[in-house]
Amino acid sequence: MLLVTNKLRLYLLMFFLLSWFCSNAILAADKKESVLGSGDSIKIFVYGHPDLTTETKVNDAGNITFPLIGEILVDGLTPSAVERKIVKLLVSRDLLRNPQVNVLTSSLQSQMVSVLGNVRNQGRYPIEGRRNLTDILTMAGGILPEGGEVVTLIRSDGNKWTKQTIDVLDMVRSNDLAGNLVVKSDDLIYVERAPRFYIYGEVQRAGSYRLERNMTVIQGLSVGGGLNPKGTERGLKIQRRDANGKLETLDAKPNDLIQPDDVIYIRESIF
Secondary structure: OHHHHHHHHHHHHHHHHHHHHHHHHHOHHHOOOOOOOOOOEEEEEEOOOHHHOEEEEOOOOOEEEEOOOEEEEOOOOOHHHHHHHHHHHHHHOOOOOOOOEEEEEEEOOOOEEEEEEOEOOOEEEEOOOOOEHHHHHHHOOOEOOOEEEEEEEEEEOOOOEEEEEEEHHHHHHHOOHHHOOEOOOOOEEEEEEOOEEEEEEOEOOOEEEEOOOOOEHHHHHHHOOOEOOOEOOOOOEEEEEOOOOOEEEEEOOOOOEOOOOOEEEEOEOOO
16 A cells, blocks of 8 residues: 555656646746857748848857858847847848848757756756746656655856755645746756665565655555564664764664664564
């Protein structure tokens, strides 16, 4: 029953992530545009003048090359701002009257975020418009079943690197999206493996298992299939490292909470 509940929770988490992604895609037109930078590729269309249709790349200096005008500085501008700048240049140089210019981004390489750890597809993803943490996680295929529910976001403010942890599951449960941060270029999102605990001794299935929140010793034993015919709940022991990393052996009760990396030992009954 516990295993079924865990799987259901993971499916619900993936459902919420996908729902957020779809909602953001529908509202994309209302979101802030990304600015252009070195390495980005754009397509420029001028209505009624197919000879001016151009696909160009922003060079290291932040410039693009456009017919009749030459180099145009676009670094830090949005596509809409580039449209207005090209219109102004065409008019001011008496090249065209009332030109209608459209600029589309074909590849954004300057605005990228990295996703590492326990996601389905690690890699770098473009930030097109306003993107939240859950948007990027969904683009990366979502969190793997063995992935943790707490996500780490590392970013630079220009002077130093900062780290924030976001509890995705708690965010979903509480319906509080304050932690669904807007990602920025060069952010690093890391999803750690879920915490584990270990069972050995006289149990049906000794081994390593995912540690769920507020899991008790007796719940942990049930995940391991329960005691085998030789096992006893009397004299339960937990091996745990203290704050200094020293390994200590503690007496355990069935309702004690398990901590990450705990090792539960089940003794053999003497009767």
